Amino acid sequence: MLRGLFIFIFLLGLVPVVQSQSTKGKDFWFAYFRNLINVPPDIYISSDANVTGTITIPGLGYTQAITVAGGTTARFTLPVGAIPPYTEGLHQLAVHVETCEFVTVYAVNPGNASSDATVVFPSSSLGIEYTVLNMTGAPGDWGD
Secondary structure, three states: HHHHHHHHHHHHHHHHHOOOOOEEEEEEOOOOOOOOOOOOOEEEEOOOOOEEEEEEEEHHHHEEEEEEOOEEEEEEEEOOHOOOOOOOOOOOOOOOEEEEEEEEEEEEEEOOOOEEEEEOHHHOOOOOOOOOOOOOOHHOOOOO
């Protein structure tokens, strides 16, 4: 009985930690996966306050200054080179978003037959070990 009570109190203590994570942040790192077609990817950034910042892709030498009006979502289109090729290896195509105020970042890889999108979590909510799942071969080889 005492052991069960201890476990309950321990788990109850974790609730604020789990609930305190947010998709808002000032520093984000992420990368894109290739879609069926090769088009420039987009980043959507939402903010409650007026915000400035930068989007960089160090491996491409790409930097873009950004401004988002408070209470809006702005779209920024990246170069098509931000999408990795179908080859194995390190491609140095990580995208870095830094802002002066808290924002929410969405990564979109648009296409006419399929579009991929995700909410990007801020660096402060991530750990230090990652596993990347991906498929091998070209899309026509993937099957049903």
